[in-house]
Amino acid sequence: MCHRSINYVAEMMEKKFGIPWIKVNFIGSEATAKSLRKIAQYYGEQELIDKVEAVIAEEMPDVEKALAEVRPRTEGKRAMLFVGGSRAHHYQELFKELGMTSVSAGYEFAHRDDYEGRHVLPHLKVDADSRNIEELEVSADPERYRPRKSPEAMESLTKQGVRFKDYEGMMPDMCEQTLVIDDISQYETEQLIDLWKPDIFCAGIKEKYTVQKFGIPLKQLHSYDYGGPYAGFKGAVNFYKEIDRMVNSKIWTYLKAPWQKDPELAATYAWE
Amino acid sequence: MLLRHTTDKIATRSALTVNPAKTCQPIGAMYASLGIHSCLPHSHGSQGCYAYHRSTLTRHYKEPVMAATSSFTEGSSVFGGQANLVQAIDNIFTVYEPDVIAVHTTCLSETIGDDIPQIIAKARDDGKIPSDKYVIHANTPSYVGSHVTGFANMTKAMVDYFAKPYGHKEKQINIIPGFVEPCDMQEIKRITKELEVRSIVFPDTSNVLNGPQTGRYEMFPHGGVSIEELIRSGSSMGTLALGHLASGLAARAMDTKCKVPCEILDLPIGLEETDIFINTLRKIAGVNVPDSLTTERGQLLDIITDMHQYFYHKKVGLVGDPDQLISLTKFLVSVDMWPIHIVTGTPGAKFEKRIREITKDIPHEVNVKAAGDMFLFHQWIKNAPVDLLIGNTYVKYIARDEDIPMVRFGFPILDRVGHSYFPTVGYRGGMRLLERILDALLARKDRDASEVEFELVM
Numbered sequence A: 001m002c003h004r005s006i007n008y009v010a011e012m013m014e015k016k017f018g019i020p021w022i023k024v025n026f027i028g029s030e031a032t033a034k035s036l037r038k039i040a041q042y043y044g045e046q047e048l049i050d051k052v053e054a055v056i057a058e059e060m061p062d063v064e065k066a067l068a069e070v071r072p073r074t075e076g077k078r079a080m081l082f083v084g085g086s087r088a089h090h091y092q093e094l095f096k097e098l099g100m101t102s103v104s105a106g107y108e109f110a111h112r113d114d115y116e117g118r119h120v121l122p123h124l125k126v127d128a129d130s131r132n133i134e135e136l137e138v139s140a141d142p143e144r145y146r147p148r149k150s151p152e153a154m155e156s157l158t159k160q161g162v163r164f165k166d167y168e169g170m171m172p173d174m175c176e177q178t179l180v181i182d183d184i185s186q187y188e189t190e191q192l193i194d195l196w197k198p199d200i201f202c203a204g205i206k207e208k209y210t211v212q213k214f215g216i217p218l219k220q221l222h223s224y225d226y227g228g229p230y231a232g233f234k235g236a237v238n239f240y241k242e243i244d245r246m247v248n249s250k251i252w253t254y255l256k257a258p259w260q261k262d263p264e265l266a267a268t269y270a271w272e
Numbered sequence B: 001m002l003l004r005h006t007t008d009k010i011a012t013r014s015a016l017t018v019n020p021a022k023t024c025q026p027i028g029a030m031y032a033s034l035g036i037h038s039c040l041p042h043s044h045g046s047q048g049c050y051a052y053h054r055s056t057l058t059r060h061y062k063e064p065v066m067a068a069t070s071s072f073t074e075g076s077s078v079f080g081g082q083a084n085l086v087q088a089i090d091n092i093f094t095v096y097e098p099d100v101i102a103v104h105t106t107c108l109s110e111t112i113g114d115d116i117p118q119i120i121a122k123a124r125d126d127g128k129i130p131s132d133k134y135v136i137h138a139n140t141p142s143y144v145g146s147h148v149t150g151f152a153n154m155t156k157a158m159v160d161y162f163a164k165p166y167g168h169k170e171k172q173i174n175i176i177p178g179f180v181e182p183c184d185m186q187e188i189k190r191i192t193k194e195l196e197v198r199s200i201v202f203p204d205t206s207n208v209l210n211g212p213q214t215g216r217y218e219m220f221p222h223g224g225v226s227i228e229e230l231i232r233s234g235s236s237m238g239t240l241a242l243g244h245l246a247s248g249l250a251a252r253a254m255d256t257k258c259k260v261p262c263e264i265l266d267l268p269i270g271l272e273e274t275d276i277f278i279n280t281l282r283k284i285a286g287v288n289v290p291d292s293l294t295t296e297r298g299q300l301l302d303i304i305t306d307m308h309q310y311f312y313h314k315k316v317g318l319v320g321d322p323d324q325l326i327s328l329t330k331f332l333v334s335v336d337m338w339p340i341h342i343v344t345g346t347p348g349a350k351f352e353k354r355i356r357e358i359t360k361d362i363p364h365e366v367n368v369k370a371a372g373d374m375f376l377f378h379q380w381i382k383n384a385p386v387d388l389l390i391g392n393t394y395v396k397y398i399a400r401d402e403d404i405p406m407v408r409f410g411f412p413i414l415d416r417v418g419h420s421y422f423p424t425v426g427y428r429g430g431m432r433l434l435e436r437i438l439d440a441l442l443a444r445k446d447r448d449a450s451e452v453e454f455e456l457v458m
């Protein structure tokens, strides 16, 4: 589901029906394990907690095996991600697992909290644009509102570290010396590529062939370039292999013709 | 299951060939001869051989393939074919009036031991060869080598008979294009012309075996290398031979006879081999590569980078002739495909060594065999299946039984058109090859995809 709208929807569901919400993410094997554990923790049932641990224990060996094979070849390479709906954030998990740095990232239609986290929400100033958007106000449904957890239970879960209605945004997860760019333009894209020569660029179909003309492979993260799936454990393995293919292929070494590499000419017929 | 008796159990065979991956020497010799303007190939042997050779070439090109035969009977099989050949030369020059008769032998006349130069000399002494006409010959015993050997032998005969030593002074380069399609020869000439390099290309079957439908039959079409050019080839600056097996012999003969130095390259199939061909021409002729060729190169590379995911680590089985297979294997490896079964019927130890070298980084067992056959190839596939087959028409039996997509490439192609019109050499040829490979792979994907996986865009 669209990550951008889901926070609003979750918020309204809580207000109207009493369903609490937590943020989960299934892109990246670590993130998947973490999200599963979070969910089990919320329900607090031992059987579910055990089952989640069993699934993780079953899935992780394949993930680790794939990583052991691929990571030596991807370690230290650089990625850029400009793709919306949380992908520019969450796919960084996968790149991290591959030992790659996400040197630049951004969304096209993001809100500030997508970058900086939900703690900025109370301080947002209403501007001309946001004034035009109708605010949907919901209130507790007189019949169907039923808090799923008592205030005490919520309190106790929060103490155990479950963070309700929270999202920290993309920025805290990015390293020093990296760039976050909102709604990147063609000009900025070119500058970035020039400056940082990434090993892979993630965006959509309209960017694909422009970026590739610079000799840099582009992975679509909208349609997945008709590959995938990349969510969950098996998805992570798919992604590792795909990125290995893209950043390590020799085809990108053919860009220059021999006569462009060595334009020097023999004076005349060499056999003379 | 037409090949249902082929099992996956591979037994060592030392004598028996099953479903050969080659054909016989005279076919190549006949094809090469047709690359000389106004030349009538002549098969010195029985009528059966000649019928087979003409049929195969005709089926492959869907064009008239004219040739003559010594029509051996029991008598000539015992006493030799001299009388038949002398008579044939007389008849041919009287009735059909070619400029050249190119005689090749067959298993039978080779076994008898007919001395062709002596017979030609006799015909000349008897006044059967008009003064402005030529009879050349090549020995093409089919129990040695293959059609490629026959092609090489006849191409060498062009040097032996025509090339005139004259110091290597003329600012032109001989190009021996190898046993490739007429359109390939045309493409090689086009590239050479774009580079503004003057060349003599021989043999040259373009416009001979891919001629137009005009409503009028011409026994000797406009194409082919002229006698005058063949004579002048002895005074060229050098020779560029494409394909070691098909062209190396003639190139070295030219060097020995006329002191015209040669460079022997692999066939310019694929990005890297075309790069090498063009770069070599550029350097030896001291010319600049025009933007038009650099653009074609970039277009080929664009297909490679755009569609790389569909080539990546796809396993391929190849059947064909050594010169083609060496370049094709290199091309496939360069786009990250895995050619893992490679067979040619043509003998030669170098072939296996070169293929091993080209495929050494493929993390999969690679089977390669020269003087192999399609039975063995099929068995390899049963043991290690592939995603794609590339080869001549005979491969379609395996493709059908094993349900593997197939791209037709090589000789002979008896059941499709296009191979004589659309080149596979050069950058454009590379584009066509990739287009067809992709088409085969993606059509299969479309066919087999579940409803969930079926993709509109690829």
Ligand code: SF4
Pocket: B024, B025, B026, B045, B048, B049, B050, B052, B105, B106, B107, B108, B142, B143
């Ligand atoms: S193999 Fe020998 S006998 Fe058979 S067609 Fe060829 S030349 Fe004739």
